[in-house]
Amino acid sequence: MHCRDCILTEKKTISWPSWPQYGNDERKVVEKVIGSNQLFAADRVKEFEENFLIYTGTNFAKGVGNATQGLHLALASLDIGVGDEVIVTPYTFIASASSILMQNAVPVFCDCDPHTRALSAEKIAAHISDRTRAIVVVHMFGYPADMDPILELAQKHGLCVIEDASHAYGAEYKGRRCGGIGDIGVFSMHQRKSLSAGDGGVVTTNDPEINEKIYRLRSFGHKQLSYNYRMTEFAGALGLIQLGKLDSHNRVRQDNAELLDRLLEEVDGLGVIKPLGCATSVYYRVLLHFDPEKFNCSLGEFSSHVQESGVPLEMTWKLLHKHPHFNPEKVPARGLPWEWSMYDGVMKGKKYDSLSFPVIENLCDNHLLELSVHPPVSEKEIAFAVQVIASAAVKFSR
Numbered sequence: 001m002h003c004r005d006c007i008l009t010e011k012k013t014i015s016w017p018s019w020p021q022y023g024n025d026e027r028k029v030v031e032k033v034i035g036s037n038q039l040f041a042a043d044r045v046k047e048f049e050e051n052f053l054i055y056t057g058t059n060f061a062k063g064v065g066n067a068t069q070g071l072h073l074a075l076a077s078l079d080i081g082v083g084d085e086v087i088v089t090p091y092t093f094i095a096s097a098s099s100i101l102m103q104n105a106v107p108v109f110c111d112c113d114p115h116t117r118a119l120s121a122e123k124i125a126a127h128i129s130d131r132t133r134a135i136v137v138v139h140m141f142g143y144p145a146d147m148d149p150i151l152e153l154a155q156k157h158g159l160c161v162i163e164d165a166s167h168a169y170g171a172e173y174k175g176r177r178c179g180g181i182g183d184i185g186v187f188s189m190h191q192r193k194s195l196s197a198g199d200g201g202v203v204t205t206n207d208p209e210i211n212e213k214i215y216r217l218r219s220f221g222h223k224q225l226s227y228n229y230r231m232t233e234f235a236g237a238l239g240l241i242q243l244g245k246l247d248s249h250n251r252v253r254q255d256n257a258e259l260l261d262r263l264l265e266e267v268d269g270l271g272v273i274k275p276l277g278c279a280t281s282v283y284y285r286v287l288l289h290f291d292p293e294k295f296n297c298s299l300g301e302f303s304s305h306v307q308e309s310g311v312p313l314e315m316t317w318k319l320l321h322k323h324p325h326f327n328p329e330k331v332p333a334r335g336l337p338w339e340w341s342m343y344d345g346v347m348k349g350k351k352y353d354s355l356s357f358p359v360i361e362n363l364c365d366n367h368l369l370e371l372s373v374h375p376p377v378s379e380k381e382i383a384f385a386v387q388v389i390a391s392a393a394v395k396f397s398r
């Protein structure tokens with residue numbers, strides 16, 4: 001398709017297709033679970049776990065209630081706790097970092113790489129201290145981080161690498177699937193995610209000891225403190241159905257991203273961001289790069305204008321170091337681990353909201369836009385989006 005073919009319609013606005021769209025397959029398995037009278041974790045969850053570990057190429061997979069629980073279990077299984085530091089990106093969902101607080105450890109935010117918008121070995125190295133225990137790497141929007149140098153650095157310093165692969169089902173880095181590359185992988189099955197079950201999550205690992213600890217922490221009945229972080233049979237059954245559809249759904253996202261990329265070639269100052277050459281993205285969201293030099297408006301004005309036509313071209317997420325969890329007005333009941341008297345690490349005496357991360361701040365404030373290209377978004381919607389974006393580019397052109 002050529003951009004001239006975008007002028008397809010007289011329509012001025014569009015209703016962007018929603019995600020997910022559950023159908024008869026999902027309805028049938030949910031009804032079957034109800035019919036079985038077995039609603040908490042049992043055979044459906046086990047079968048889902050067995051299929052999921054094959055999908056990620058890992059030795060073990062454990063279903064949990066959601067990815068927040070998965071991240072908490074990952075940190076707990078590594079015995080990370082009071083006085084420990086965990087390096088994490090500020091460009092992620094709150095749970096990637098709040099899970100560190102759940103273990104009373106200290107999150108150490110780190111700037112991102114300009115090409116992957118994820119942590120990089122170079123950026124991480126500047127934050128390693130004798131208290132650092134682990135690194136939480138997030139493959140944001142399905143674009144893989146550059147994992148090999150991170151793993152090498154982690155090995156050199158005896159650190160564990162947790163991949164938050166909540167956006168990255170099926171994304172690959174040098175032929176390996178995200179979530180199966182570091183020591184532990186965590187996935188979200190929240191309704192909005194590519195593998196969507198309402199709520200749910202998975203923890204993957206190749207390490208039998210970590211797997212055993214996750215298993216023990218996930219449910220009661222063991223000597224040590226444990227949780228009820230079990231997956232329901234509903235989520236297991238829906239997960240199985242959605243796993244079967246995942247590759248074809250990912251292909252739609254990739255085809256849509258490719259089409260968007262091709263059509264946007266004609267628009268000066270805006271283009272689709274690609275993954276690293278050694279990686280494939282699954283485009284949980286497609287990221288676009290906006291060049292402010294080419295336009296006489298801000299990133300926010302541009303995206304608001306496009307959104308008036310129903311095309312959900314959005315500014316990207318707010319960075320976490322400004323989040324109230326790390327800058328509370330009132331000290332929470334469990335205290336603030338970086339203010340405890342026994343803590344003398346890199347966050348001692350610092351305020352999170354005064355930290356600065358020039359690379360990712362500049363990208364978020366001035367350059368990054370995101371668009372959902374999930375199925376059933378089709379060529380028609382992508383063409384309409386490009387038409388709207390192209391006309392905004394003309395309107396705001398310098």
Ligand SMILES: Cc1ncc(COP(=O)(O)O)c(C=O)c1O
Nearest residue numbers: 066067068093095166188189190
């Ligand atoms: C990157 C990332 N990590 C973790 C989570 C938490 O997932 P859940 O809602 O399954 O706890 C999310 C949810 O949006 C996420 O986007």
